[in-house]
Amino acid sequence: MSRVVSFEGLWCVFEHRSGQLVNALHDVNFEVQPGEFVCVVGRSGHGKTTLLRVLAGLQPPTAGQIRLGEVVVEGPGADRAMVFQQDTVFPWLHVRENVEFGLRALKVDDEERESTTAHWLDAVGLTDFADSWPRELSGGMRKRVALAAAMAVGSDVILMDEPFGSLDYFTRRNLHDVLLDLWEETQKTVFFVTHDIEEALILADRVILLAEGKLVDDIPVDLPRPRDEDVRASSAAVDITKTILAHLGITEEEATQV
Amino acid sequence: MTSTDVLDVRAKALREKRRRRIASIIYIALGITLFFVAWVLLSLEASPWHYDIPPPFGAVGPFQDILQGVWGLFQGEGAIAHFWRNLGTSQDMKIKFVHACPDLHPANVNNPFRQIISSLMGWKYNADNLLPGQPSPVPIGQLPDYCYGYGIHLLVTIIRILIGAALGTIAGLAIGLSSLVFPKVAQVFTPVASFFGTAPIFIAAPFFVIWFGVEVPIMTTIGLVTFYTTLLMYFFSRRAAENIPVGIVESALTLGGTPRSIFRWVYLPGTVPEIAGGFRIALAGAWGLGVLVEVLGIQVGGGHLIDIWRFLIGQLQAPSALVALITFYGVLAVVVDGILLVLIRYLTRWSEAGRRLGL
Numbered sequence: 001m002s003r004v005v006s007f008e009g010l011w012c013v014f015e016h017r018s019g020q021l022v023n024a025l026h027d028v029n030f031e032v033q034p035g036e037f038v039c040v041v042g043r044s045g046h047g048k049t050t051l052l053r054v055l056a057g058l059q060p061p062t063a064g065q066i067r068l069g070e071v072v073v074e075g076p077g078a079d080r081a082m083v084f085q086q087d088t089v090f091p092w093l094h095v096r097e098n099v100e101f102g103l104r105a106l107k108v109d110d111e112e113r114e115s116t117t118a119h120w121l122d123a124v125g126l127t128d129f130a131d132s133w134p135r136e137l138s139g140g141m142r143k144r145v146a147l148a149a150a151m152a153v154g155s156d157v158i159l160m161d162e163p164f165g166s167l168d169y170f171t172r173r174n175l176h177d178v179l180l181d182l183w184e185e186t187q188k189t190v191f192f193v194t195h196d197i198e199e200a201l202i203l204a205d206r207v208i209l210l211a212e213g214k215l216v217d218d219i220p221v222d223l224p225r226p227r228d229e230d231v232r233a234s235s236a237a238v239d240i241t242k243t244i245l246a247h248l249g250i251t252e253e254e255a256t257q258v
Numbered sequence: 259m260t261s262t263d264v265l266d267v268r269a270k271a272l273r274e275k276r277r278r279r280i281a282s283i284i285y286i287a288l289g290i291t292l293f294f295v296a297w298v299l300l301s302l303e304a305s306p307w308h309y310d311i312p313p314p315f316g317a318v319g320p321f322q323d324i325l326q327g328v329w330g331l332f333q334g335e336g337a338i339a340h341f342w343r344n345l346g347t348s349q350d351m352k353i354k355f356v357h358a359c360p361d362l363h364p365a366n367v368n369n370p371f372r373q374i375i376s377s378l379m380g381w382k383y384n385a386d387n388l389l390p391g392q393p394s395p396v397p398i399g400q401l402p403d404y405c406y407g408y409g410i411h412l413l414v415t416i417i418r419i420l421i422g423a424a425l426g427t428i429a430g431l432a433i434g435l436s437s438l439v440f441p442k443v444a445q446v447f448t449p450v451a452s453f454f455g456t457a458p459i460f461i462a463a464p465f466f467v468i469w470f471g472v473e474v475p476i477m478t479t480i481g482l483v484t485f486y487t488t489l490l491m492y493f494f495s496r497r498a499a500e501n502i503p504v505g506i507v508e509s510a511l512t513l514g515g516t517p518r519s520i521f522r523w524v525y526l527p528g529t530v531p532e533i534a535g536g537f538r539i540a541l542a543g544a545w546g547l548g549v550l551v552e553v554l555g556i557q558v559g560g561g562h563l564i565d566i567w568r569f570l571i572g573q574l575q576a577p578s579a580l581v582a583l584i585t586f587y588g589v590l591a592v593v594v595d596g597i598l599l600v601l602i603r604y605l606t607r608w609s610e611a612g613r614r615l616g617l
Binding site for chain 2: 056057058076077078080081082084086087088089090091092093097101102104105106133134135146149150153159
């Protein structure tokens with residue numbers, strides 16, 4: 001059952017060791033429709049991950065709330081599975097058991113659990129590696145395991161915190177395709193945190209821009225899919241890139257120097 | 259990577275594995291040789307410990323020709339030969355130590371299994387019939403032969419130590435891991451464990467003997483080993499759980515993990531490598547601790563043999579097999595540790611995965 005995700009007056013304040021208060025999130029308000037692919041973009045330390053952690057229920061907000069439909073988020077749950085930046089597959093479980101973890105926790109019966117696991121392993125192309133240990137896999141394959149585990153648990157909303165940040169360009173592009181295929185098949189709502197503008201252009205329906213904890217822009221990405229090099233070089237895509245860079249306080253000259 | 263490359267990597271990994279295995283065998287052989295060289299040197303007449311430490315090999319027993327005939331080094335029976343000859347039954351003990359093993363008297367227990375259990379309990383005969391230090395009223399020859407052997411004492415010690423270590427491990431893990439789920443357990447137990455943890459256990463050992471007495475070895479030997487293992491396993495299990503990356507636990511939570519499923523599928527398997535390492539350390543300490551407590555006055559066990567040998571040296575001029583006993587426990591500890599290592603490798607095969615192919 002897909003539900004609207006609403007961020008309502010969300011504040012998240014941390015106390016720095018020096019005693020100074022830091023506004024990680026500053027009165028964030030927006031709504032995400034079911035099945036949307038939202039990329040949250042911003043500089044490091046500007047609240048992207050905090051936003052995702054509050055949505056995951058791993059971090060309580062200082063003020064405000066997040067609602068999934070009518071339900072207020074009060075803690076972590078299988079309806080908001082998360083794929084992390086760091087390696088979080090369980091190294092002591094086989095690939096199959098990793099994908100099964102959430103289903104076991106939810107006490108899904110054996111037959112359904114096995115068929116669901118087999119389906120998602122196939123969907124991410126890991127059927128032949130079901131009985132492997134995670135340490136026998138490459139970094140990209142481990143991300144596929146994490147993705148399959150998040151999908152298998154049947155979440156309405158998938159949260160991804162710079163999941164492909166540590167991977168090489170080719171593996172990352174390959175995983176973008178896998179993710180988009182899964183998203184198109186399931187029509188789940190995806191929140192994808194990234195600081196890579198190209199990645200946002202490839203994936204997103206919408207870009208939420210955060211700067212110093214504030215939502216500074218909400219940019220629709222109306223580019224045709226699949227978004228190959230030609231699409232990303234179109235004037236519409238370049239305009240979006242310029243808008244994002246401007247909000248991040250980076251001029252075109254600086255961007256090309258980088 | 260082509261299939262030829264994979265085969266190359268595999269062959270290289272296998273060569274490396276073989277090299278490591280050969281190196282470890284050489285190290286073990288070197289260690290054993292050094293041990294015996296040190297033993298022989300300490301037992302030479304020029305050594306100040308000559309009277310306490312008999313030579314490992316003598317005119318009787320293995321290598322007698324080399325040691326006596328060729329080198330002319332030692333006379334009489336070597337410690338290892340003495341130890342081996344007296345393992346099943348010992349005439350010296352039969353003559354001089356009728357009461358060495360009163361808890362095994364057939365009047366109290368009527369089959370070998372119960373005799374062992376009875377000796378483990380250690381209270382039955384002593385509590386009913388014998389004051390500490392009082393000679394046994396049991397007539398010579400009424401006890402089965404093995405009651406006069408060294409073997410029964412060693413067996414009793416091994417069983418006590420393994421029982422103590424097993425109980426301590428269960429208790430330590432139960433308290434340590436449950437303290438992660440129930441913080442109040444940690445609040446209560448951590449100060450207690452920290453307090454006792456600061457006192458070296460070998461210093462605490464005599465207090466245990468004073469508190470519980472020597473007539474109740476279940477409370478002294480087993481109790482002390484249990485106590486020591488519990489403390490160690492509590493700290494190791496907590497540290498192991500704390501070392502599990504927060505991200506992994508958070509990932510489990512967002513996948514719908516309940517405290518129970520996270521405990522079963524995350525904490526339990528994830529802590530195995532460190533807990534297993536802790537258990538090996540605890541068991542290594544437990545061997546020494548168990549024997550030490552027995553030396554302090556318990557009437558049955560390997561430690562008690564040390565007391566007997568002191569007497570044997572003085573009264574009978576028989577060689578002390580003390581070093582042989584130490585060697586026996588050393589070998590036993592290495593064998594048990596080896597078995598544990600195989601078991602641990604099986605339980606933590608996931609952590610070795612990938613390394614095998616050099617990935």
